[in-house]
Each structure stands twice: as structure tokens, then as C-alpha cells.
Amino acid sequence: MTEEIIIAGFGGQGVLSMGKILAYSGIMQEQEVSWMPSYGPEMRGGTANVTVILSDERVSSPVLHSYDTAIILNQQSLDKFEEAVKPGGLLLYDPNGITRHPERDDIRVFKIEAAAEAAKMSSTKTFNMIVLGAYLKINPVVDVENVIKGLKSSLPERHHHLIPANEQAIHRGMEIVKEARLAAS
Amino acid sequence: MTEEIIIAGFGGQGVLSMGKILAYSGIMQEQEVSWMPSYGPEMRGGTANVTVILSDERVSSPVLHSYDTAIILNQQSLDKFEEAVKPGGLLLYDPNGITRHPERDDIRVFKIEAAAEAAKMSSTKTFNMIVLGAYLKINPVVDVENVIKGLKSSLPERHHHLIPANEQAIHRGMEIVKEARLAAS
Amino acid sequence: MGELRLMKGNEAVAEAAIRAGVDAYFGYPITPQSEVLEYLMLQKPEERTGMVVLQAESEIAAINMVYGAAGTGKKVMTSSSSPGISLKMEGISYIAGAELPCLILNVVRGGPGLGTIQPSQADYFQATKGGGHGDYRLVVLAPASVQEMADFVDKGMELAFKYRNPVMILSDGLIGQMMEKVELPDQKERVKEFDQSWVITGKTKDRERNIITSLNLDPDKQYQHNMRLKEKYDSMSDDVMYETFDCEDAEFLLVAYGSSSRICQKAVDEARSRGKKLGLLRPITLFPFPDAIISKLARQVKGILSVELNTGQMVEDVMLAVNGRVPVYHYGTPGGKIFSPDDVLKAIDEKLMGGY
Amino acid sequence: MGELRLMKGNEAVAEAAIRAGVDAYFGYPITPQSEVLEYLMLQKPEERTGMVVLQAESEIAAINMVYGAAGTGKKVMTSSSSPGISLKMEGISYIAGAELPCLILNVVRGGPGLGTIQPSQADYFQATKGGGHGDYRLVVLAPASVQEMADFVDKGMELAFKYRNPVMILSDGLIGQMMEKVELPDQKERVKEFDQSWVITGKTKDRERNIITSLNLDPDKQYQHNMRLKEKYDSMSDDVMYETFDCEDAEFLLVAYGSSSRICQKAVDEARSRGKKLGLLRPITLFPFPDAIISKLARQVKGILSVELNTGQMVEDVMLAVNGRVPVYHYGTPGGKIFSPDDVLKAIDEKLMGGY
Amino acid sequence: MDIKEIIKPENLVHQRTSLMTDATLSYCPGCGHGTVHHLVMEVVEEMEIQEQTIGIAPVGCSVLAYDFMDIDMSQAAHGRAPAVATGIKRLWPDKFVFTYQGDGDLAAIGTAETIHACNRGEDITIIFINNGIYGMTGGQMAPTTLEGMKSSTSPYGRDLQSMGHPLKITELVAQLPGTNFVTRQAVHKPGNVRKTKKAIRKAFEVQREKKGMSFIEIVSNCNSGWKMSPNESNVWMEEHMFPSYPLGDMKVDGKIVKDLMKDLV
Amino acid sequence: MDIKEIIKPENLVHQRTSLMTDATLSYCPGCGHGTVHHLVMEVVEEMEIQEQTIGIAPVGCSVLAYDFMDIDMSQAAHGRAPAVATGIKRLWPDKFVFTYQGDGDLAAIGTAETIHACNRGEDITIIFINNGIYGMTGGQMAPTTLEGMKSSTSPYGRDLQSMGHPLKITELVAQLPGTNFVTRQAVHKPGNVRKTKKAIRKAFEVQREKKGMSFIEIVSNCNSGWKMSPNESNVWMEEHMFPSYPLGDMKVDGKIVKDLMKDLV
């Protein structure tokens, strides 16, 4: 199994740390992982993205130009990465702020109202965990318990009290994700 | 015609400028010339030497390890360069301060008491011109008139009054040079 | 098994340095490698092992601090990225000339000039041929993973002391900034005994004074010094390291190092899945260069493509190893743009297999 | 015929600079090239042509003064020797990246490190492969006489402006310190008109502002910039210069540049006089390298010896040009020791003609 | 009176100078770099010297200054702006040449170039943004970082013993005979902005008269590096930066006008 | 009394310290470098710290200092001795580390390293030989060359306008909080030699107590570069160098003890 994922959105949305948690979870489940961010002043512009690869084998290229899964959190990223999903692949997006919705019909597209939900849960910090939950629902590349293990070993002790809220958010994400359109094929 | 000369002695003996005058004279007589000094801290040690080449053709290597003529002004230089004279070549030396005289018998050896003569002429500055005169007597690679021309174009105007004394020294050198020993062959 | 962590390449270097018992790090911030200094500072290495970490006023000061400290026999390192490494050229030449061990990490970015902070492999020549003056060479290690970023700290130090020569880890922004799983080595003790035949720790009664210098005013001595260095550099071929992928039956060969080799691995997998007999040779040491194996493979394959994030540098060493036996091509994107496995496959079709 | 003088190579450069209408020289003393700055200062060039001559606080300051002044479209130069040139590496990479014309003289001495002040050719790699970071190249001219030291100032400036690229005159202590006859060119006027498409002389109403920079944060732009540079460097092959001696019927070939080529000329004369069919190819431009002619001669000769005052640098370019057709060897003395024509002849017998 | 009646061209009091380009500034919200950029261009506009002005952008957050100022500019290697400016000015003595540099650029890696350009009395203007940190590279310690101040390379606060002291380079260059006008200003409040603009104007006048180096330090915020909101950072700056870097003229018309020794020790 | 009766081991008053090697000094006759070398080694001998002392030779006439001093030494790249010393001292805080540098080395190319090592308060000693010229390379102008003074790169005399001013770097570093002891001395006369030796001793004591940088400038002759006989050069030095570089302590125990501003302006 090799899963190649791009997560893309605004700087403040927790894109990088979501990728990191995913990667850490992979390690917990004895997978090989890589996490490759965009970096530098391009981030000043406000966008951020990270490529995460989880695999049972040694990860070859950490840089990809096509992906099994794209997790998209703003319009710019949708414009940039929709075409990069492999045929038959998966696109998960938060429709908040999206004006042009995904158009491809050779991939599976899922919608997750994570921003709205996070606002409801009045904890914007868990936004990215809701998204992660949604993704794991559709494609359980890692077990939720390994995500929690990952959180435990990546977060400093003093932040461990936040873990239950995160777990809750993951489950919430699993509940509210909706398939927007099935792949045509 | 190509004449390859090494001039070697103490720092203060005018070794480099003698070479320069010789090279300038060559230019005056439309020869190709090169002048290659030893330089750098090795000169602090007190020795100085310069390789001068006069030729009718383009000068190839300005660096030589054997010479047609060696003009030697101290013991160290004699030790260093006696062996480097080509068989049949010429060695000219000032015996002042020399404890071990030249020994080779396959070259022509000339003696010039230039230091003593310069002291007599009470003009130590012309020492190197006496040596030059001696050399030109034995091997007239350049005409004395071209030496004078060379002096004129290399010396700044304000030093031109010194030229007659230099000319005189050259002639004196021509007079007092003595063959020490003929080459055996 | 050692401790497992998810780390950036730059962080892995820093953590590995502490664990390898490195005595000192001197550096100056520059993207994409500032995490090395930042991570070290955060770790209070003075408490963990007594390691000294100092932010210098410039890259020039940093490399000369390394030179000073290395002369005392300690394990010392610095890191920077391309423009900063250029500033260290004089110092590196001095360290090589004085035969001091040390470790220098270059997390390469795109140039020339200020360029871009994106990954690049355009400092290959500088690292392997000597960007500074004079006949000197660095041992150059090219990590292709975060794990190797960690591993090469200790390995590099070992080679640095073995040869009393600066060792460069030639990485790039991709390896420096990405996170992977790393297995961290256990903490090593810092060394307490120093080789009194050359270190300057104060002249004790029982030995002659030691001098660290690269100056030889006597041309003969300088000549002998250089010839001895040359012999040393030649002897480094003992420590050639490389890795092969699918080379046994390969008809065509890719040669790529560091981040490029990762991308090429995927290209090879892809090509194989399409039935093409492609192999990959990854030089791990760029100097000494693995020319023997390339020369050997040149007898087997029909053509070789050197794949680099630059306009063509390592390809020259590949050609020198191949010496005309088969065609050698270059594919690369310079200036911070990273090719994808697909780009490589296209280049293979166009350049390498074009004639077939 | 121009004015004839007996001059040191370094002085010839300085005098030629004034006569070529060079606008500015920025430098820092270092043996064996301090005469350039000294000669200029003595000449009061500010009175002769208005040329600006400034002793900078360091080589780094000097190269950055050159960068600044070059951006205004003026003819600017600097000079140094090996350790000082290493310090200029970052600046040179910037100048190449920003595509500015300028002239840099390296009067090479033996290294690495402080080394020796005697002549050497051990900075060949640094000059031709780019000792600084990133994919850039310098035009490298290798004078073999004092006359060429003078001539290459104007020639170098011409190429610098033709390609908007730094040009390096790669000389050494031998050519810099020796005196020969020089025919000096007539005084050129300093240029008064500047190419308003790129110079920064103040944005006038009738044009857009001009920017001198090597920064391209956008990887695509940086990529395009680098590819354009690459094309430029490739196009420089138009300006390849070399000289051949006795090559018509040569069975064996020496390749040597600069001071080495002078010594080799004598070796060729000597070999010919002994009936050996030896020829000499002297690259005048080291970049662009005269590979076409070497490749051609490789079809004719039985073997090639690259003769250099180093442990083997240009030999790699010779091998790349020959591409395995005939054996290529290296002979050299590093570190300030100069071989004699006899040494070369011995090496020819041992290495080149050894098998015959 | 209706707003619309006020907003008429004839009632214009202040607007962005046309010498700033249309590009959006790359600085973080509230960063003083932008304010200083506008001031420099306002002075160039008022003196009508756009055609004679050449600027040098450093390596630092203001590396892209040339995208924002509508004048000929050269980017310079990290720390070398004063050398670059020297090269230009020596060849174009009648142009107005200024460098724009950060504290890392000017007081760390560029120390030698700063001191020597000042000491030579180059007829240029150095505009020196002291924000006590390396903004561009992500908030590392600068030579001017205060005692105890946290940065990404002094995460537990600057420790004087191991990391050295905040460097008051402006007090040093004020003492060099080559400097004519040396001052320290700020731009976080309108009054300071006005003074800074006057200082910049004076600096360019000094240049016109070829009286030597004019050097303007501007103590500024780096809210990203300091991890504060812009207004918090400005308050923090007044409370913490100004005591160490007191505002005011240090040298005017070649004469020291302040007890520098007191500020230094 | 016969000379032979005086010349007996028990009557010995002064001789070359055994910490100087037998190598003949490479300096020109009468050059102050030699005198200072002896003094440094005398202090090391008297303090019995040969085993703990590490010296740094610069690039300059004293590049070969390691041939003459019988202690462990490192040669350093031009201008970088303070960085090299920092590297050593940080790892061996209990050793005595000193640099020995010329004015070109320390105040031109090495300005940044000098200022920052002083500013960090490294516990090292800098011995700074100011002879107003680049001796080693053949008498070029140094940052400290006096106004109107001739050198091979200022053949018509140093022109302040185009070549900058004599740089009083010692007055500058005295003002940095990292320096503890800063003084300017000479060695051309017995009285000066004695004072210089005391200063060197004090510097090493400061180091022992880890109180920060000790910095000793020694105004010295370069008869070769100045083109004078040794004694002429010493007279010329008193007449011309001392007014610009007045002798005496500037900072003792971390306190400035002199009106530096007066000397600077």
C-alpha cells in the first residue's frame, strides 16, 4: 500500500500540522512516511501545502506531481491541484470560500464542511482534525488509535490535555463527510 | 640567437635592475626578451636572482633550469647555479666574498673584480654596470649604445644625468674582466 | 532499535550532532537550513552534552571558528546554504590545507547569486572540485533521506578524522525541509583524549609544540605537502559509497544523487512497470566518486542519463568514468524547480532511449 | 605600432586598463599581484582618464564595489590572488546571476590555504567550473605573456559586455611578475553612453526603472533565468580561442595553458629537435574550452598529456573532449614549484610515449 | 458637511506617493519597513531627484524593496550594500545613492563594510532598520537583539555571557570622522514619522553637498519575529527598545551633539 | 673590575626567554614585532602557563610567529584571528588564548571579526601591532595610515577625501561592553617596553579571571614600509603616530579611564 496525499490551503489552517499528524500516525503503524512542505516566502503569500506519503515500502520520491488524494482547503489550492489527482483518486474539500467547485468526473469527490463545523464546535483549532477525520473515514490509511498515539508522541506533555478534543473532532469529521459526486467510471 | 642568462646575488647588489637594463637593451635592438625574478619572502633572506632571455625569436619558457650564462655575485648563488650552466656555457663572477671558486671545466669562467672596482670608483651604485660591461665584453649580446638607449627610456628624466657614469662603468667593466679558466674542451 | 522520530532533515542533523558527541557547532542563519542552529539552541546542548553552540556574526566567522576549534582536536561542524557556503570558500581551503577534520553541511538552494530558497543541486562542482583555491578536495556525502542526514553526521566525523580532512554533507532544501521517520542513534560520549601529535591544546613538557598552518613558503615543501595531499585524496577511494537499484539486468542507467535519486527511484519503478529495463546508480560519496562501478556498468548498459537539479555538473564525472564507452546524457532542472518522476521518464524517452 | 615598454605582467594589466578606458578598479593588496593597484595609484589615473581607483577594506568589499559599479554600465575591474579570489566567490556568483559585465584578474599562487606566493595553476577548477554556488560560468582567459596580460584587458571587457557576464583573466605569479616587451595600445576614450535597457543610472522619464538583481523567488522564473544563462554559456563557444604549435603532423600532443604553455613550447622545440613528433595545443579561453579542436586532434595523435602547475584539473576537460579516443595523461607540479622544459620532456617519455 | 464634499482632489492632504509602485508590499501587516519605504520615496519626490536616485536593497525582509520603489535599484549581497553603494557613488558622484539595510545585514555580516564606508566618508545615505531580529529568515537573534529577548536562536532569551551584547553600531559610526549626519528615529507614531522624514530629507541634502556619510537608524518593529500584534509590538518597542536605543540626533553637520558615551555604557 | 667577572651566571640580569625558539626572527632589523614577541613569551614564562597557552598568528609580517614562540599555535586566515581564537577558547575555556595581529589584518579585512569578538566579550587577548602600513605585502596603505603618509598604494600621501580617515579602532572597541582591558602602548624605548609588558601581563590576568576581552594596541614602526632606518622610524613614530594614536590605558577593569571622544575627534 502506498498513499500519496497533498494537503493544501491557507497558512493558518493547520495544513502542515495535519500532514505531520498523519505522518506520525503512519510511523505508529510501522509505515514508511514522508512529509514535504512548500516553504519559504511563497508561504508569505498565504498558501501552504504539504505532500504526505504513507507506504508499506521505502518511500521513493517525496516530491510528486500527481496524487492519490488531494485534501483542499481553499480556492487557490483547488485550482492548482484538482488536475493533479490521479484518475480514480480522491478529492476532499471544504466548500467554505469555494466559488468554483471540483469539475473532474474521473475521480471521487468528497465535501466536508469542516470550517462551519469547527465554528459550531467553537474550537477553530480543531478544524484540521475534522478534515483529517473525514479523510480517514473515506480512506482509513491509518487507525484512529494510531493518530492518537501519534499526537501523544509529537505533542509536548503540556498539550496532552487537548488530545480528547482532537479525537472528538476526528470523529465529528467522520460523521459529516459527504460524497459530492462519484467518479464517472 | 637566443641567450639565456641567470643573474644572482644579494638583494642590494642591483641584480634585478641589471637584468632589467639588459632586457631593455634587447628591446632597443629589436629582440624578444623576458625577465623573470625570484620574488617574495625568499628575497627577505637576502638573495635575489633573475632570469633574462634575449632572443631573435619569440621567447618560449621564461623559466629555465639551465643557462647559457650565469652572472654570479655571491657564494650562495655560485653554489646554486654553477651546475646549471650549459656545457660550453659561460660563468662570470665577482670573487669578492667567494670562498669556493667555480670548479667546472666544461664551461668558460670569467672573473670580474667589480665590487673592488666600484669601491675604487667610489660609486657603489655603478657596481652592477661594471658587471654588465664585463659580460658584454665577453658576449656582446647587445650593443652598448642600445644599453644607453635602454637606460634613457627606462630611467625617469630626472635620473638621466647618471647615465654617463653608468656608461663609464660599463666600459670599465669591459676593461677589467679576466678569463679565469678556459673550458677544457 | 534506536528511538524513532518524525523529523525534518535539518533537525535530524542537529539531533544527530548532539548524539554523536559533536563538541561544537558554529553557524549563521540562512534558509533553508536555519533549523539546524534553531534546533540546537532549543535543545540546550550545553546541558545535554556540554556541546558548544554559537551563532557567529557571519559565515566567514563561523568557518574560521570551526578552523580554530578543529585545530584542538575536537569534533566541530558548521552548516549553511549556497551563498553562505561560497563565503566559506577561503576558510574551507585553509582547513583542507592545514589538514583539519570538520563537518560542513550545505543545504543547497538555487543560484547563482541570491537566487531562490528552493532546493537545488547546483553546488556539485563547488563541493567536489574545490570551490576554494588550490588543489584540495573534500569528502562529499550526499544524503537522500532524513535518516541519512542523521547518519552522516557521525559517519562524516569518522571520515573527517580518518583523513584529517573537511567532510561536506551536500544536501538540499528538499532533504533539509522534509520530514521522515528517523531512527536516532544512542548518545555517544564526547571524546576526552586528543591526538597529541598534532592538536594545539597547549604544549606540554613531553612533546614538541604543535602548529596548525597551511603556509609553506618554501616551494619544495609546499610541493611535497600538495603531493601528500594528492595521495591522501586518491586513497579516499577506499571509502566510496553508492547504492544500486535494479541494475542487475539494466539496459539503461540513471545516475542521480540525493533528492534527485529519490525522484529517480520512482521513475525506475514506473519504467520497470512498463517493461523498460532501467536501473539507477546513486552515488553516496560524490567525492570519492564511484567511478569504478559506473565504468563497470558502462560495459553493460546502452546509455546513461545523469539526472540532477542543475544544468549539468555530475554528468562530467559520469562521462569521465564512462570514458566514451556509451553515450552519456544529462537531464536536469536548475534554479529551484524540481522535476517529477514523470519529467524524468519523459527525459529518458527523449534522450536516453531516443535512438532505440 | 604602439608604444613599446618592458613591463611586468601586473603593470601591463594596470597600464592597459587605463588605456582601455576602464572606469574603475577596486582591489585589495595581495602578493603576487599588488603591483596592479600600486601601478594604478602611481599613475594618477584620475588625472589621465578620470578612472577611479580605490583600495577597498577587503576582497569582499572590492568585488561588491565592482558589482555596484558594473550595474551602472561602466567598465569595472578587480584583481587578486587565490585566497582573495576565494573570498570573492559569493560576489562573483551574484555578478554572474545578475548578468553584469566586469573583469576579474586572478594572479594565481600556490594553495590550498595560505600556501605559498609562488606561481601555480591550481585555481583552474574554481575559475572554469564556478567556485561559487549555482549554475554559472565565467569567461576565462589565460594569458601566456605580458603582452596578453595587456591585450586581454580590452578583449576581456569586450567579452564581458558582449555576454553581460564576468570575465576572469586566469594568470599566475609567473606571468604577473615577469617582464617582457609589451606593445601598448593607444588610449581609448571612456564610454559615455550606457545601455538604458538595463543600467541603473537613475530612472529617467522615458524608461521604466531598471533593477539589478539575482533574486527570483518564483522557482519557474529562476528556472527560466538559469536556462537562459545556460544558453548564453553554450553560445560562448563562438569565442573559443586557442593556439597550436607543431600540431600538423604531431603524433603526441601536449595541452597546456598560460605559463605552463610557455614551458611546454620549449619542450616541444626540444622534442622536435630530437625527432619526436610532438605538438602543443594552448587553450587561450579555458571557458569556453576548445574541445572541438582537441576532439579533432584526438583523431590524429596517439596520446595526450595535459601539463599543468597543479595535481590535475584541466586534464578532466581534455578527457571530456577526447571522450576515450586516445589515452590522456596528466603531468604537473603543484604548490608553487615550477617544472622546467626538461621535466616536461621526462614526463613525456615516461607517461605519454611510455608505451611506444 | 457630507463626506463626498470633502473627498475631492482639491482637498487632498496626503496620499501614497506616486514614486511607490503599485505592487503590494511583501511585509507583514503593521511592519515599519513599509512606512519607511514611503518616506524615502516622498523625499525623493519632493526633492525631484527620481532621475538621479539609485537605491540598494539588502538581503533581509526588504530584499524586494526594488519592487516597491519606482527608482533604479540594485539588490546587494547580504551585508555588502555599503560596498555596492560605494562602487556606484564613486563613479556617479552626482547621483543620490542610498542603502536600505536591516540590523543583521548592517551590524552582523556587514560590519566591516558599514564601518569602512562610514570611515571613508562615502557621500551616501545609509538607512538602517533596527528591529532587533532577523525578520526575513524567521526571527533569529540579531546583533541588536536585547538582553533576555527571545528569538528562534535565543529561545530562552539572549544571554549576554554566551551570545554577546546588543551592538550599538550607530553610536560607533557617529564617532568616525567620515560621518556627517547620524541620527536614530522611529516610525511607529505620526510624530516620529514626521521626524524621520525630516531626517531622510536632511540626509539627502548632506549628500547633495557632498559632506560625507549620512546614517539614519530607524528603530522598528518586527511583529512576526517578536510574536506580537503590530500595536503590541510598537508598545513593546517603546518600552524595551528605546531605552537601549534612545532616539535623537547623534551627529549633525559633522559634530557630535549627544553624550554618546553615556548611551554606550 | 674585569668584564669577565661580571659575565657570570649569578650576575645575569636579562636574557632572551627560553620560550622563544632558536629560529632567527624573519623581521627586518629594528622592527618592533620582535620586541613584542619576546614580551609575550616572557609573560607566559613568568606566569608559567606555557602548557595552557595557545596563540594565533595572523596573515602579515608576523605570519610566522609560530616559528618563534615555543607554544602551540594556529595560523589564521587574513583578518580572521579573533574568530579562530573564539573557536578555540569556547572549547577550552581554561586555556590562555591570544591573537597577534597587524593593522591591516585587524582593522581592514578583519573589522567584523574584531568588533564582534570584542562585543561578545570573548575571554581572549588581542595583541594588535599598529604600524600604519601593510608591512608584509610591501608597504601598502593600511586603515591606520596617517593623513598625508606615503605608502605604495598612496604614493602621493594618504588623501582623506578619497582614501578615508585613519581608523582608531581601539577607541571603538574600548566602548564595547565586552572589553575589559583596553590599552595602547609602544616598544621603541625601554620605558615603553616595560609598560607594554605590564599590559600584557594584565591582559593575561584578565583572561585568567574570565572578565572579557583584553585588547592591547602597540604602536610600532615599519622601517621597511616607511623607508627609514630603524631609529629614524622610531623618532618619526613619536612625532607623527603618537599624536594620532596617543598611548595609555583606555579601559581598565571594564571602565573607561580616558576621554576617548577627545582622541577620536
Place this chain on the structure above:
Amino acid sequence: MGKMRGAIVVDNERCKGCEVCMVNCPADTIAMASEVNGKGYHYAYMEKPETCTGCANCSIVCPDGVITVYRVKA
């Protein structure tokens, strides 16, 4: 007489919402919009237009130079 009335125009799309103008307005004219602009910033606007004296303080401290100030004698 002599009293000044002013008004400012904020280039909403270029405003970065830093609030520096707001705290430096002596007349307390400015507040930050609750909406965000295209870049996601809450831009400045005249909350109390009647208080503005046209002193230009806001405009000269605005790092992004996005305020234009007008003034008339009231």
C-alpha cells in the same frame, strides 16, 4: 472657524488590517471592518466620519500607504 473637517479613503483591498492607523488616530475615527477583504484582512474604515479632522496621522503611519486623506475648513 478654523476648525477642520477631514475624510479618509482606505484602499480596502490593499489594507492589511494591522490597526496601526486606528490607534494613531487622535479623533478615534477609525475602526476595523468586521468583513474581510480578498486577502482575509479586516480592513480599516471611518467608523465615526464626523470626528475626522484630516490630520493625516493615520495616513502617514500606515505601513502600506493605503489611506488617502482629504481636508476642508469646516
Place this chain on the structure above:
Amino acid sequence: MGKMRGAIVVDNERCKGCEVCMVNCPADTIAMASEVNGKGYHYAYMEKPETCTGCANCSIVCPDGVITVYRVKA
């Protein structure tokens, strides 16, 4: 009583004839030899040995450290 008598020994071969000792001897003891040493230098010697007080001034200013000084109470 209390008057000192001194003597110096110059290492002739290492003396560089710089004359610095000579001008700094308060007793005018030292002069330069008319002969030269192996390096060509006129070396220093006690021209008036009787005047020497053993003050060591010559020895501490000698750049080459070639003077050894002895002293006794006369």
C-alpha cells in the same frame, strides 16, 4: 657603594645591526662594529664597557633578543 657595574654579551651572528640598543643605552656604552657578521650586518658591541651599568635597557629593546645583560654591585 650602590653603584652598579654591568656588561652585555651580544650574539654577534644574530644581531641585525639595527642600532636600536645603541641609541637606547643611557650610558653610551654601545657602538656598532665596523666588521659585518655572516649576514652582512654591523653588529653591536660594548665600545665603552666601563660605562655599562647593567640597566638592561639595551636588552629589553632589542627586537631580536640577542643581548644578555649581567650586573654586579661595584
